[in-house]
Amino acid sequence: MQIARKLPEAITEVNDGVEIKIENMSVRFPERNGKYTVDALTNVNLEIRQGEFISLVGPSGCGKTTLLRAIADLQQPSSGSITVRGQTPREIRLQKKFGIVFQSPVLYDWRTARRNVCMPMELMGIPKQERTATVNEMLDMVNLLDFGRKYPSQLSGGMQQRVGIARALAIKPEILLMDEPFSALDEFTKEKLNEELLAIWSKAKKTIVFVTHNISESVFLSDRVVVLSPHPGRVSAVVDINLPRPRHLAIKDTPEFSALVAKVRNSFEGV
Amino acid sequence: MKAINWKKFFSSPKWVTVAWVVGLIIVWEIGATIVAGVKRTPENVLPHLYQIIGSIFSSQKANSTQTALQIVLSNAWLTLERAGIGFLLGALVGFLLALLMSLFSAVEKMIFPYLMIIQMIPILGMAPIVLAITKDIDKSRIVIAAILTFYPVATNTLSGFKAVEKEKRELMYSYAANRFEIYRKLLIPSCLPYLFTGLKIAAPMAITASILVDTLQGGGGLGCMMSQSLKHAMTIYVFWQIVFLSAIIGILSYQLMAWLEKLVSPYSRNRKASGSEKAKELEP
Numbered sequence: 001m002q003i004a005r006k007l008p009e010a011i012t013e014v015n016d017g018v019e020i021k022i023e024n025m026s027v028r029f030p031e032r033n034g035k036y037t038v039d040a041l042t043n044v045n046l047e048i049r050q051g052e053f054i055s056l057v058g059p060s061g062c063g064k065t066t067l068l069r070a071i072a073d074l075q076q077p078s079s080g081s082i083t084v085r086g087q088t089p090r091e092i093r094l095q096k097k098f099g100i101v102f103q104s105p106v107l108y109d110w111r112t113a114r115r116n117v118c119m120p121m122e123l124m125g126i127p128k129q130e131r132t133a134t135v136n137e138m139l140d141m142v143n144l145l146d147f148g149r150k151y152p153s154q155l156s157g158g159m160q161q162r163v164g165i166a167r168a169l170a171i172k173p174e175i176l177l178m179d180e181p182f183s184a185l186d187e188f189t190k191e192k193l194n195e196e197l198l199a200i201w202s203k204a205k206k207t208i209v210f211v212t213h214n215i216s217e218s219v220f221l222s223d224r225v226v227v228l229s230p231h232p233g234r235v236s237a238v239v240d241i242n243l244p245r246p247r248h249l250a251i252k253d254t255p256e257f258s259a260l261v262a263k264v265r266n267s268f269e270g271v
Numbered sequence: 272m273k274a275i276n277w278k279k280f281f282s283s284p285k286w287v288t289v290a291w292v293v294g295l296i297i298v299w300e301i302g303a304t305i306v307a308g309v310k311r312t313p314e315n316v317l318p319h320l321y322q323i324i325g326s327i328f329s330s331q332k333a334n335s336t337q338t339a340l341q342i343v344l345s346n347a348w349l350t351l352e353r354a355g356i357g358f359l360l361g362a363l364v365g366f367l368l369a370l371l372m373s374l375f376s377a378v379e380k381m382i383f384p385y386l387m388i389i390q391m392i393p394i395l396g397m398a399p400i401v402l403a404i405t406k407d408i409d410k411s412r413i414v415i416a417a418i419l420t421f422y423p424v425a426t427n428t429l430s431g432f433k434a435v436e437k438e439k440r441e442l443m444y445s446y447a448a449n450r451f452e453i454y455r456k457l458l459i460p461s462c463l464p465y466l467f468t469g470l471k472i473a474a475p476m477a478i479t480a481s482i483l484v485d486t487l488q489g490g491g492g493l494g495c496m497m498s499q500s501l502k503h504a505m506t507i508y509v510f511w512q513i514v515f516l517s518a519i520i521g522i523l524s525y526q527l528m529a530w531l532e533k534l535v536s537p538y539s540r541n542r543k544a545s546g547s548e549k550a551k552e553l554e555p
Contacts, residue, residue, distance in 0.1 A: 074441055094447045106438045110460045110538045119456065123446045151538040171446075 019175065019207045020048040020071060025080030027066050027233075039232030040066045044080070046226060046235060048209065053201055055210045055218035055225045057264065063233025064211045065179055071209060072098055072177050084175065092175075096124055099168030099206075103180040105160035107152040107167075113159075114139065114148035117167045124171055138166035141200055158189040165197070169204060176208045183212065191249055194220055198247060219243075219260045220252060227267040237267035296320065314507050323515070326508035333505045342496055342505070343512045350493040351520065353409065354481035357416025361477065362470060364417065365424030372425075373432040373458070374450075390422045398484050408488045415484050416477040423476070424469035431465025432458050467532040474524035482517055493517060 025044045028037040041063040048054050056064040069075035070082055073089035084092045092098060107116045114135050121131045139145045142162040152160055161181055168176060182190040194217060201208055212218050218225045222241050229236040241260055243251060251257055280286060299320060307313040314322060326339050333339040368386075372379035394415055401411040401418075435458060443453045485494025493513050500510035 072445055074445065093445060096446055098445055100442065100445045102438045102442070104436075104438060106436070106442050108439070108457070108460065110463070110536060120446050122456070123443075123448050123452055153538065 017049045018047045019050040019052070019085060020046075020209070021083045022046040022048075022067075022071075023081050023083075025070065025077045025082060027063065027070060027075060028078040041070075041233040044235055046238075048207060050207055051205050053198075053208045053210065053221055053223050055212055055222040056228060057212055057215060057218040057225055058228035058268070059213060059230060061233070062228040062230040064213075064228050066233065067228070068177055068179050068209060068211050071175075072100055096120070096171060097174040099171065099173030099176045101161075101164050101168050101176070101178040101181045103183055105152065105157075105164040107160055107163055109152055112149050112151055113144060113155065113163045116152070116163055117170050120167060120171045126171075134170055138170045139163075141169070141203070142166045142196065158185050158193060161185065161193065162196075165200070169200070169206075173206065176206045178208065178210045180211050180213065182217070183214070190217070195249060197221065198245075202246060215261050215264050216252065219257060219264060220247060220249075225264050227264055229269040236269045237264075239264050239267060314511075318508075318511060323508060323511045326506070327512060329508075333509060339506055339509050339512060342509055343493070343516055346491055346493050346496045347513075347516055347520070349491045350478070350481050350485060353412045353492070354416045354478045357413040357481065358420045358474060358477040360413065361417035361420025361473065362424050365421035365469065365473075366428055366466065368421065368425045369428035369432065369462075370454075372429050379429070386422055386425060389418060394419065394480050394483055398487055402487070408484075408490050412481055412484045412492070416480045419476045419480045420473040423472040424466065427465045427469030427472070428462050431462025434465065435461050463536055464532070467528060467536075470531075471525050471528045474528050475521035478517065478521055478524055482513075 022044050025041065026039065027041040029040050030037055044067060056067055058064050066075055070077050071084070071089055073093040082089055084097075107113075108119065111119065117135045117138050118131050121134060126134075135148070136145065139148050142165055144159060144162055144166065147155060147159060152163070155163065161184075165181070182193050185193065198221060210218070210221060219241055225239045225241060226235055227237040227239060228234065239260065243256060243260070299317070303313070303317045303319045306317045307319070310316050328340075330338055333342055337345070368382070372383060397418070398411065398415055401414050402408060405411045405414060439457055439461070440453070443457055448456070481492070482494040482497070485492035486498045487494075489495055493516070496505075497510055497513050499505055500507055500513070
């Protein structure tokens with residue numbers, strides 16, 4: 001450990017830059033009567049690199065959310081293994097290194113936007129002065145500095161989701177896990193937040209695992225798109241997105257973008 | 272000339288309240304007029320409202336020292352005091368029970384069915400038992416008020432704990448929050464609206480119970496005076512004043528809880544105001 005701390009590049013070499021490693025993982029859910037099981041995910045093998053923006057895309061029931069939840073230690077795999085930086089997801093969770101953004105903003109109604117962003121830092125025991133400074137920094141990053149004193153019920157859906165993102169980033173997590181964070185928003189707000197998210201990611205340089213059912217969104221955001229197919233849930237393809245960065249919305253009008261969207265779409269099996 | 276929106280006017284809450292009050296007065300007075308023509312002592316059945324109001328301002332002594340109003344008010348204070356202490360005790364016990372039941376599901380399975388049984392026993396059946404145990408009418412009045420309070424508080428608070436969305440719990444889990452933090456930062460704040468629902472149900476009940484138990488034995492209190500008045504030990508208008516005063520106290524106790532709720536949860540006060548003027552999405 002001591003050597004590793006002195007020589008960070010040594011770790012990179014040993015880890016091969018791999019942040020999350022999933023080997024032969026399966027998740028089975030019991031049916032209602034308990035006799036049968038449903039294969040939510042079968043035999044998933046996936047390596048996610050450090051600092052990578054990776055999307056899990058697929059139709060409902062393909063197990064994309066289950067895969068994200070397994071990484072977050074919210075779901076136990078039935079077989080196979082997940083390691084995050086050489087540790088189990090549980091160990092990483094206990095070290096509070098995950099930031100999670102759910103489909104709904106999951107803000108606490110009785111707290112203002114500022115105090116919502118503050119909440120995870122309170123759990124980490126960060127002193128008040130530092131908390132205040134970080135809250136300002138995070139709200140500034142998501143362009144909500146003027147709305148800090150508002151309660152969630154006073155904010156629009158897009159603003160609430162940005163508060164959720166600010167909260168997830170406030171504890172400077174190593175890995176940001178996002179479960180369809182923009183799917184409840186209208187198309188205009190979603191595209192704007194997509195662009196904002198890329199700007200935040202390029203500044204913060206986190207590993208982001210992003211679950212979506214929107215092919216265009218996944219291609220626009222990601223370094224790689226993991227395509228999942230249902231019955232049973234499985235990884236049917238991993239598509240490299242070699243579009244130049246920084247990306248802006250105009251890139252969606254290029255033939256290269258359309259070709260990649262088609263490639264992802266054609267990777268689905270079954271449905 | 273500005274046209275009046277009659278539809279809007281008639282559906283406004285103020286108008287509805289006025290309509291109810293006026294309607295009740297009319298029905299009451301029709302009844303009182305009929306009773307006055309039929310009965311020999313109509314004030315024992317249904318006096319006119321002006322007679323009751325007149326009795327409030329009457330300076331005639333109803334017993335050796337006090338007027339009717341003085342009797343009612345001094346006894347109202349006694350009743351309120353007992354109901355208040357019982358209510359606070361019951362609310363505290365109810366909240367702690369809900370907390371225990373949500374912490375340990377074994378406790379919930381063990382005690383929840385029996386809580387319901389206690390609630391099913393009528394107060395008047397329970398009162399003599401409580402009196403026999405406490406051997407003191409004042410204590411048993413407080414205990415009965417507490418028993419009636421704790422059940423709605425406990426059940427509502429427990430359902431508040433259970434109503435917390437799965438994702439909000441998972442968020443706490445993902446930050447590896449401990450049980451104490453989960454309760455302090457998530458479960459207790461989010462069950463507040465449910466707790467206040469319980470308190471709003473319980474507050475008038477505690478007062479009703481206190482008055483009812485008063486009637487069992489002497490020692491002062493609204494119920495005590497009520498039964499004396501009905502037995503003609505003093506003017507019947509003490510009874511009528513108590514009828515109105517206890518209704519007013521019941522409503523005020525509910526309003527007090529509603530006001531307290533607004534005080535401790537400013538976010539729900541804001542919710543109503545913000546509905547129409549939700550903040551617009553910021554331009555990039």
